[in-house]
Amino acid sequence: MTRLDRSEIERWxxxxxxxxxxxxxxxxxxxxxxxxLWERPDGGGGETRILSGPGAIEKAAVNFxxxxxxxxxxxxxxxxxKSTEFAATGxxxxxxxANPFAPxxxxxxxxxxxxxxxxxxxxxxDLTPNYLFEEDxxxxxxxxxxxxxxxxxxxxxSWKAACDSYFYLEHRHERRGVGGVFFDHLQDELAGVWAFQxxxxxxxxxxxxxxxxxxxxxxxxxxxxxxxxxxxxxxAEFNLVWDRGTRFGLETGGRTESILASLPPAVVWEYGxxxxxxxxxxxxxxxxxxxxxxxxx
Amino acid sequence: MTRLDRSEIERWxxxxxxxxxxxxxxxxxxxxxxxxLWERPDGGGGETRILSGPGAIEKAAVNFxxxxxxxxxxxxxxxxxKSTEFAATGxxxxxxxANPFAPxxxxxxxxxxxxxxxxxxxxxxDLTPNYLFEEDxxxxxxxxxxxxxxxxxxxxxSWKAACDSYFYLEHRHERRGVGGVFFDHLQDELAGVWAFQxxxxxxxxxxxxxxxxxxxxxxxxxxxxxxxxxxxxxxAEFNLVWDRGTRFGLETGGRTESILASLPPAVVWEYGxxxxxxxxxxxxxxxxxxxxxxxxx
Numbered sequence: 001m002t003r004l005d006r007s008e009i010e011r012w013x014x015x016x017x018x019x020x021x022x023x024x025x026x027x028x029x030x031x032x033x034x035x036x037l038w039e040r041p042d043g044g045g046g047e048t049r050i051l052s053g054p055g056a057i058e059k060a061a062v063n064f065x066x067x068x069x070x071x072x073x074x075x076x077x078x079x080x081x082k083s084t085e086f087a088a089t090g091x092x093x094x095x096x097x098a099n100p101f102a103p104x105x106x107x108x109x110x111x112x113x114x115x116x117x118x119x120x121x122x123x124x125x126d127l128t129p130n131y132l133f134e135e136d137x138x139x140x141x142x143x144x145x146x147x148x149x150x151x152x153x154x155x156x157x158s159w160k161a162a163c164d165s166y167f168y169l170e171h172r173h174e175r176r177g178v179g180g181v182f183f184d185h186l187q188d189e190l191a192g193v194w195a196f197q198x199x200x201x202x203x204x205x206x207x208x209x210x211x212x213x214x215x216x217x218x219x220x221x222x223x224x225x226x227x228x229x230x231x232x233x234x235x236a237e238f239n240l241v242w243d244r245g246t247r248f249g250l251e252t253g254g255r256t257e258s259i260l261a262s263l264p265p266a267v268v269w270e271y272g273x274x275x276x277x278x279x280x281x282x283x284x285x286x287x288x289x290x291x292x293x294x295x296x297x
Numbered sequence: 298m299t300r301l302d303r304s305e306i307e308r309w310x311x312x313x314x315x316x317x318x319x320x321x322x323x324x325x326x327x328x329x330x331x332x333x334l335w336e337r338p339d340g341g342g343g344e345t346r347i348l349s350g351p352g353a354i355e356k357a358a359v360n361f362x363x364x365x366x367x368x369x370x371x372x373x374x375x376x377x378x379k380s381t382e383f384a385a386t387g388x389x390x391x392x393x394x395a396n397p398f399a400p401x402x403x404x405x406x407x408x409x410x411x412x413x414x415x416x417x418x419x420x421x422x423d424l425t426p427n428y429l430f431e432e433d434x435x436x437x438x439x440x441x442x443x444x445x446x447x448x449x450x451x452x453x454x455s456w457k458a459a460c461d462s463y464f465y466l467e468h469r470h471e472r473r474g475v476g477g478v479f480f481d482h483l484q485d486e487l488a489g490v491w492a493f494q495x496x497x498x499x500x501x502x503x504x505x506x507x508x509x510x511x512x513x514x515x516x517x518x519x520x521x522x523x524x525x526x527x528x529x530x531x532x533a534e535f536n537l538v539w540d541r542g543t544r545f546g547l548e549t550g551g552r553t554e555s556i557l558a559s560l561p562p563a564v565v566w567e568y569g570x571x572x573x574x575x576x577x578x579x580x581x582x583x584x585x586x587x588x589x590x591x592x593x594x
Binding site: 034036048050059061170171172229233236237240241247250251253254256257259260261263264265266267268269270271272 | 331333345347356358467468469526530533534537538544547548550551553554556557558560561562563564565566567568569
């Protein structure tokens with residue numbers, strides 16, 4: 001196939017970062033926005049955007065990066081063909097809503113290229129509720145399913161299964177939430193994958209923002225907030241203990257503040273916090289501890 | 298040398314757990330105490346004690362365990378002589394004070410034995426202030442130095458250096474705090490090491506509790522609490538990303554709630570939180586980012 005133009009991909013990712021930031025600002029008009037441009041000593045750089053507001057969004061990060069340079073040994077090990085130079089570009093998004101009934105959202109889209117002639121796309125999106133609203137899970141998965149169905153290169157069902165298996169806290173025997181899709185090493189039919197990647201990224205707004213809109217003003221009590229903070233502890237545990245991207249970044253000298261921008265703004269760890277049987281909290285736990293469900297036919 | 302009696306060590310560790318819990322209850326009289334007896338499916342068990350109070354101690358854990366069974370593959374890999382059965386017993390202590398000016402405290406004492414005739418002690422103690430009081434660091438290190446000086450098998454200076462190097466957050470280029478001592482694989486002169494281990498454990502109370510007593514009622518403002526919660530984020534990052542004991546436990550199916558009892562009760566992650574130059578917060582950062590200091594001659 002024709003070789004993709006990486007700088008075109010980078011420009012598109014950067015414009016997507018701007019659009020997604022605006023989508024969040026639409027729902028959080030008085031948000032404080034931190035924009036941090038940074039350079040990577042070994043090559044490239046990025047733009048970290050942190051949004052936090054008095055309203056719907058306690059903290060969100062919409063981060064763009066386009067880095068290049070000598071292939072880190074840890075990356076080289078995982079590749080079939082040895083390379084000496086690599087480039088990676090992508091956007092990662094995380095939203096930690098203020099309201100305990102609104103789910104956290106994570107997504108990323110990424111492109112990699114090495115001087116060994118190897119190029120691939122990766123990405124995914126997943127939803128992490130503190131309280132289970134089945135209609136939210138159906139809405140989210142419905143949008144992911146729809147964008148996958150529009151592209152021959154996409155496979156919702158196997159990517160949904162990969163997401164369930166990736167976002168798993170082995171030490172808790174819990175999945176992180178109600179999943180989504182996860183794909184990696186998409187290296188065939190790159191032009192088709194790139195078309196999918198753009199469509200996928202653009203569909204994230206409709207997949208998530210209406211859910212946040214629906215839940216952001218739900219009345220809640222201190223016990224709901226406490227449960228949200230406890231569940232955010234699981235989120236921090238997943239990112240710091242299991243997430244391959246986070247660990248790879250921290251262990252290879254990535255930009256710590258950008259990598260850890262995914263961590264929740266406030267977290268509680270409480271010993272042996274067990275919800276009452278039959279409570280909404282117990283229902284969420286049963287959902288993330290049981291076998292993954294189908295959310296769309 | 299004579300073979301040590303593991304059940305005697307276990308009994309002593311359990312009595313030490315009780316004494317240290319009481320020392321904390323002396324300073325936090327109205328503390329709520331959770332006592333959780335647990336069994337390990339593959340052999341042995343433990344007693345997790347969680348203390349939290351309205352006063353000095355926001356959360357403390359004083360955990361005893363005595364486990365045995367088939368040697369986990371991950372442990373076996375790290376040993377010179379292959380073994381099929383192992384036993385491990387120990388007490389681990391963590392104190393997260395309520396007052397931002399009072400430092401967090403961690404210590405553990407451990408004994409291991411395999412059926413390949415291999416036995417060793419390990420342990421350590423370290424202090425993690427949010428604000429640097431040099432006299433606290435000197436008091437703490439002074440006690441550790443004194444107990445080491447009483448025993449030929451102990452070496453304060455190399456164990457102090459090992460502690461500085463172990464409690465290091467590579468991704469932050471920060472040490473966790475002002476250090477202490479860290480020792481592992483003490484396998485020669487076991488009777489002498491056991492005598493040291495008991496003296497070391499008993500000295501922890503005087504090494505730490507007077508500091509907590511001194512700082513617990515210091516007046517503080519919301520900005521001090523915020524800094525405490527940010528520094529606790531580093532503590533969580535260290536334990537979840539770098540601490541070998543925590544990761545070993547989580548990856549080999551240890552008892553999650555006991556292992557993660559070390560995590561702070563409440564944590565904040567704030568993007569790019571940089572203290573003002575010349576502030577007490579900046580002084581702490583300079584201390585943990587600069588070369589380790591000598592606290593006792």
